[in-house]
């Protein structure tokens with residue numbers, strides 16, 4: 001009789017757990033859809049092209065699309081590992097909305113930042129339920145604010161220290177079921193009644209079988225030049241592209 005090597009099994013199991021929790025998956029060979037459009041003030045095409053170049057450096061296969069028409073193409077949508085969307089405000093049809101929601105629920109990841117994911121389709125509550133939050137205000141416009149990193153162990157936030165930036169501090173209405181990775185506290189300098197309010201900046205969440213990742217920073221291309229910001233965006237993208 002062959003005795004199973006229990007200790008070896010435990011080592012392998014432990015390594016597997018460590019790998020899945022501590023490392024971000026490679027993007028090599030992943031199919032990624034980058035969709036952009038909406039309000040031009042957020043320079044959606046600049047973001048779309050920047051993230052596309054980065055994805056191609058990681059050996060991902062990228063399809064770049066302007067507008068949401070592709071969301072209705074069910075068979076094409078199923079082939080993607082991840083959708084990155086940068087469309088501020090704007091509108092989409094019910095069929096487009098349902099196409100995106102169905103794809104994510106079936107296991108396609110969804111990632112984005114700032115208004116491109118968190119201030120999109122203001123009248124589409126099904127979409128907002130999937131993303132997990134909705135922009136409502138950036139009191140004071142451009143302000144100097146702090147971002148506090150939650151977990152120092154998570155692969156998305158590891159080695160990223162708390163940082164300060166001058167940009168729009170997003171005040172968001174959020175889903176209590178989020179897994180929050182970074183937050184910001186409002187000083188109340190512009191709206192006294194929100195003094196001390198702590199609002200998520202970076203979060204992730206499941207939606208059906210899909211992974212949703214969001215970062216509220218990214219008003220202008222200067223924001224992406226902040227190393228902490230770009231790390232948070234790209235690491236979140238890698239996390240969200242992994243299908244269970």
Ligand SMILES: [Zn+2]
Nearest residue numbers: 042115168219
């Ligand atoms: Zn903005």
